[in-house]
Amino acid sequence: MNYRHIYHAGNFADCLKHITLSRILLYLQKKDKPYYTLDTHAGIGLYDLSSEEAQKTGEWNGGIGKLIGPSSDPLPPEIATLCAPFLDVIKMLNPDGQMRSYPGSPEIVQTMCREQDRAFFIELHPDDFDLLSDNCGRDRRFFLREDDGWSALRSDLPPLERRGLVLIDPPYEEPDEYTYMVEQFLEGYKRWSTGIYCMWYPIKARRDVDVAAQMIADAGIPNALRAEIIINKLDTAHRLNGTGLFIINPPYTLHDELAVLLPFLAKRFGLTAQRSSLEWITPPK
Numbered sequence: 001m002n003y004r005h006i007y008h009a010g011n012f013a014d015c016l017k018h019i020t021l022s023r024i025l026l027y028l029q030k031k032d033k034p035y036y037t038l039d040t041h042a043g044i045g046l047y048d049l050s051s052e053e054a055q056k057t058g059e060w061n062g063g064i065g066k067l068i069g070p071s072s073d074p075l076p077p078e079i080a081t082l083c084a085p086f087l088d089v090i091k092m093l094n095p096d097g098q099m100r101s102y103p104g105s106p107e108i109v110q111t112m113c114r115e116q117d118r119a120f121f122i123e124l125h126p127d128d129f130d131l132l133s134d135n136c137g138r139d140r141r142f143f144l145r146e147d148d149g150w151s152a153l154r155s156d157l158p159p160l161e162r163r164g165l166v167l168i169d170p171p172y173e174e175p176d177e178y179t180y181m182v183e184q185f186l187e188g189y190k191r192w193s194t195g196i197y198c199m200w201y202p203i204k205a206r207r208d209v210d211v212a213a214q215m216i217a218d219a220g221i222p223n224a225l226r227a228e229i230i231i232n233k234l235d236t237a238h239r240l241n242g243t244g245l246f247i248i249n250p251p252y253t254l255h256d257e258l259a260v261l262l263p264f265l266a267k268r269f270g271l272t273a274q275r276s277s278l279e280w281i282t283p284p285k
């Protein structure tokens with residue numbers, strides 16, 4: 001386990017993932033009924049962009065720095081509205097407008113959590129788990145566990161609330177992690193087929209992603225959406241050329257929101273390519 005998310009925090013992939021996460025949470029809040037969030041690969045929750053690690057790669061400059069940095073064009077009103085729940089967390093963490101802290105998924109989930117909601121954060125790396133514990137503090141609504149996130153898809157589903165989200169955001173250290181992720185998701189889905197699942201993947205080469213999408217289709221899972229932005233030509237598999245999400249049982253509003261967001265984000269983050277795609281792997285029933 002060499003992966004440390006601090007090197008990548010706030011990059012373009014994080015921005016797409018976290019904007020989408022905030023849209024899903026906002027949708028869940030349309031009803032007063034409590035919702036549950038399971039974050040299987042939580043990371044440390046809060047990232048110091050001035051740290052040596054974050055400065056070393058500077059990846060956040062091509063992500064959150066481009067989205068709302070001082071030299072970026074203001075966001076068009078429709079985009080600003082869709083990004084608002086995510087950007088509100090950023091503003092809360094950086095009240096003077098200087099970009100120093102970037103929220104990981106636990107920080108976004110916690111900030112948006114209402115009194116009646118609950119969230120479980122699982123992190124396997126012992127050092128990252130300690131940092132996550134420090135960053136999350138103590139609150140009866142939040143449960144932290146130093147554990148294998150994949151096993152939580154068996155042990156922590158279905159939740160009592162019967163409504164909510166599972167965020168699956170592994171580090172992709174192993175070449176077979178795309179197919180492994182889908183296999184593990186299917187274990188969770190077997191136990192809770194009505195939950196929303198949001199799975200992140202890097203796009204280096206197209207084939208790995210296509211194989212994983214086909215596995216979802218072959219498993220007969222309905223209502224599966226695939227959302228991607230590509231920022232570099234896919235002429236080498238040795239860099240992060242794009243980023244994507246498989247979203248199962250998305251809120252019915254999410255497709256149209258992403259249809260507006262993705263082309264904008266591809267253009268804002270794009271380098272040698274500026275493409276986006278949004279397609280149903282399998283349509284809603």
Ligand SMILES: C[S@@+](CC[C@H](N)C(=O)[O-])C[C@H]1O[C@@H](n2cnc3c(N)ncnc32)[C@H](O)[C@@H]1O
Pocket residue numbers: 001003004005017039040041042043044045103104105106122123124125128147148149150169170171
């Ligand atoms: C991409 S990062 C997570 C980022 C976080 N979800 C966010 O959006 O801020 C992946 C994390 O998974 C952790 N990890 C790796 N293998 C794991 C496993 N089997 N179970 C739980 N966590 C794991 C890594 O230590 C790392 O912190």
